C-alpha cells in the first residue's frame with residue numbers, strides 16, 4: 001500500500017494536545033508530536049518500509065499501525081481517490097489554507113434543538129450592549145424628517161448600479177440622514193425571551209443581534225462638518241470620532257480607489273463580535289456575520305439609489321489601518337465592509353461612467369464552447 005501526506009493538513013495546540021487535521025475531509029485528531037515527523041516523511045507516495053528507513057529507531061509494525069491509523073483519520077492519502085480530490089480542489093488552491101480552512105471547517109453546523117437549559121445558559125452571561133455609543137463625544141443629532149422612499153421598487157431595483165465616480169456636489173442633509181436611518185436605524189423591537197428586546201432593521205439579520213456598527217467619513221454633506229463620525233443608531237446622531245480625515249487618506253486605505261476619493265460619504269461597517277458569539281457558539285455564526293454584512297450593503301445600495309444617490313461598495317481595504325483610524329481593536333469589533341455614496345454623474349445607456357453595454361464583439365471575445 002502506498003501513502004502520501006494529505007495536501008490539506010493543519011495543526012494547532014489545544015491546551016496540552018497537538019491536534020492535526022485535514023480541513024477538506026473535516027477531520028481532526030489529537031496526536032503525539034512524533035506523528036509530525038512521520039507525516040513529514042510521507043511528502044511523496046511511499047511505503048511503510050521507506051518511512052521506517054527514514055525514521056530510524058521505530059519498529060515496522062509500529063510505523064505501519066500508525067500509518068494505517070493516520071490514513072483512517074484522513075491525514076494520509078492512499079490510492080486513487082486522492083487524485084480526484086486534488087483535481088476538485090484546484091479551484092481553492094490560491095485561497096488555501098485560510099479560506100479553505102474556514103469554508104470546510106464551518107460546514108455542517110450543529111443545529112441541535114434549542115433546549116430551555118441551553119437558552120438559559122447562553123442568556124445567563126453578562127448582558128451584551130446591542131447599541132454602541134460614545135457618550136463623551138461631541139455630537140450632532142440628525143433631523144428626523146425622512147425623505148420619501150416611495151420610489152417604485154422596480155425602478156430602484158433595476159436602477160441600482162455601482163458608481164465609481166461622483167459629481168462634486170454636496171449630499172443634502174435630509175437625504176444623508178434618511179440613508180443612515182434607513183440602513184442602520186432600528187425600526188422595531190421584538191421580545192427575544194431570555195435575550196430581552198431585540199432590534200430589527202430594514203435588513204434581515206441572522207440571529208437578530210444587529211452586530212454591525214456604522215462609522216461614516218463625511219466629506220460633502222450640506223450642514224455637516226467634514227470628519228469621521230460614529231452613527232449612534234438609537235439616538236440618530238453623529239458622534240465625532242476625529243475631525244481630521246482626508247479623502248486621500250481614506251482612498252489610500254481602500255486600495256487607492258478613485259470611487260472612495262470622490263464619494264461624499266464613506267461608511268465603514270464594523271461588527272461587534274460579542275453580540276453574536278454570546279448567543280451562537282458554533283463557528284458557522286461567523287459565516288452568518290459576513291452574510292449579514294452583505295445584506296446591509298445591498299440595503300445601503302438600494303436606499304442610496306432610491307434617494308437619488310449613487311453607491312459604491314468594496315471589500316478592498318487595509319483592515320488594520322482602517323481599524324486604527326476608527327479607534328477600534330479589530331478583535332472585539334472588526335471592520336467588514338466599506339460602503340460609499342455620492343451624487344451620481346449622469347448615466348449613459350443606463351450605465352455609470354466607465355461602463356458600456358456589451359455588444360456582439362464582447363460576447364464573441366469569450367464565447368462559450
Ligand SMILES: Cc1cc2nc3c(=O)[nH]c(=O)nc-3n(C[C@H](O)[C@H](O)[C@H](O)COP(=O)(O)O)c2cc1C
Pocket residue numbers: 160161162163164257313314315316
Ligand atoms: C462585496 C463587493 C465588493 C466589491 N468590491 C469592489 C471593488 O473593490 N472595486 C470596484 O470597483 N467594485 C467593487 N464592487 C462592485 C462590483 O464590481 C459590481 O457590483 C459589479 O461589477 C456589478 O456591477 P453592478 O454593481 O453595477 O451591478 C464590489 C461589489 C461587492 C458586492
